[in-house]
Amino acid sequence: MTVLKNTPQRYGTVAIALHWLMAVLLIGLVVLGLYMSGLPDVGFDKRKIGLVLLHKEYGMVALGLAAVRLAWRLGNVLPALATQFPDWQKVAARFVHLCFYSLMFALPVTGWLMSSAAAIPVYAFGVRLPDLIAQNEYRFQVLIEVHKWLGYALIGFIVIHAGAALRHHFLSRDNTLKKMLPGAGNQA
Ligand code: HEM
Numbered sequence: 001m002t003v004l005k006n007t008p009q010r011y012g013t014v015a016i017a018l019h020w021l022m023a024v025l026l027i028g029l030v031v032l033g034l035y036m037s038g039l040p041d042v043g044f045d046k047r048k049i050g051l052v053l054l055h056k057e058y059g060m061v062a063l064g065l066a067a068v069r070l071a072w073r074l075g076n077v078l079p080a081l082a083t084q085f086p087d088w089q090k091v092a093a094r095f096v097h098l099c100f101y102s103l104m105f106a107l108p109v110t111g112w113l114m115s116s117a118a119a120i121p122v123y124a125f126g127v128r129l130p131d132l133i134a135q136n137e138y139r140f141q142v143l144i145e146v147h148k149w150l151g152y153a154l155i156g157f158i159v160i161h162a163g164a165a166l167r168h169h170f171l172s173r174d175n176t177l178k179k180m181l182p183g184a185g186n187q188a
């Protein structure tokens with residue numbers, strides 16, 4: 001049975017739900033971002049505009065969820081990592097988690113800054129959010145690049161992180177993946 005809060009051995013229901021919901025959301029945003037930015041700009045056609053608006057709305061949802069997740073993470077114990085591995089692997093795992101938290105904030109914030117620099121409003125649940133900076137074409141171009149490279153970094157970390165989780169599960173056959181899954185395999 002899974003409990004709401006984390007224990008020293010396993011993640012609780014809330015952390016598990018946030019982890020998988022955000023995994024799907026972030027991977028979806030990366031795929032959508034890469035797809036829409038590859039579409040031709042000619043006349044900035046309606047389909048592209050629609051996809052960019054969708055990307056921005058869901059990107060702001062990701063920012064809200066990241067804040068909830070960080071608060072939950074700070075108010076919970078952190079389950080221990082599998083013990084039978086060298087210290088450098090544990091440091092690497094925690095470092096990747098830290099980078100994920102940074103990216104969960106940096107990506108939406110650079111997206112928001114970018115939109116402000118282009119003087120295009122940002123909405124969340126139909127509410128218009130304030131502009132973070134004044135219109136500036138140079139800053140807009142820089143922020144597009146920053147947002148893009150943060151997106152590429154996220155892809156790299158996901159590959160490493162998911163690869164490590166699957167390696168633990170199928171090769172080392174330890175509890176790493178099970179403690180992030182709901183259900184019986186998640187017992188302490
Ligand atoms: C975690 C949330 C987000 C992720 C993972 C993400 C990821 C990406 C990626 C991978 C791209 C493609 C970059 C390229 O190849 O040029 C992109 C483009 C873009 N993103 Fe995001 N994004 C997020 C949030 C946001 C937010 C909140 C906004 C605005 C409020 C935003 C605005 C944009 C725009 C306008 C583009 C297109 C830039 C262009 O014209 O090339 N993004 N995003």
Ligand code: HEM
Pocket residue numbers: 015019022023024026027073079080081082097098100101104158161162165166176177178179180
């Ligand atoms: C898509 C495949 C993914 C798999 C198979 C996976 C698997 C896992 C597993 C097994 C853990 C527990 C590690 C441990 O404590 O020993 C974990 C933790 C974590 N994962 Fe993932 N994950 C995936 C995607 C993602 C994505 C896209 C993110 C981006 C935000 C992410 C962020 C995290 C973070 C920050 C933790 C640390 C626990 C926390 O603070 O929530 N994961 N993941």
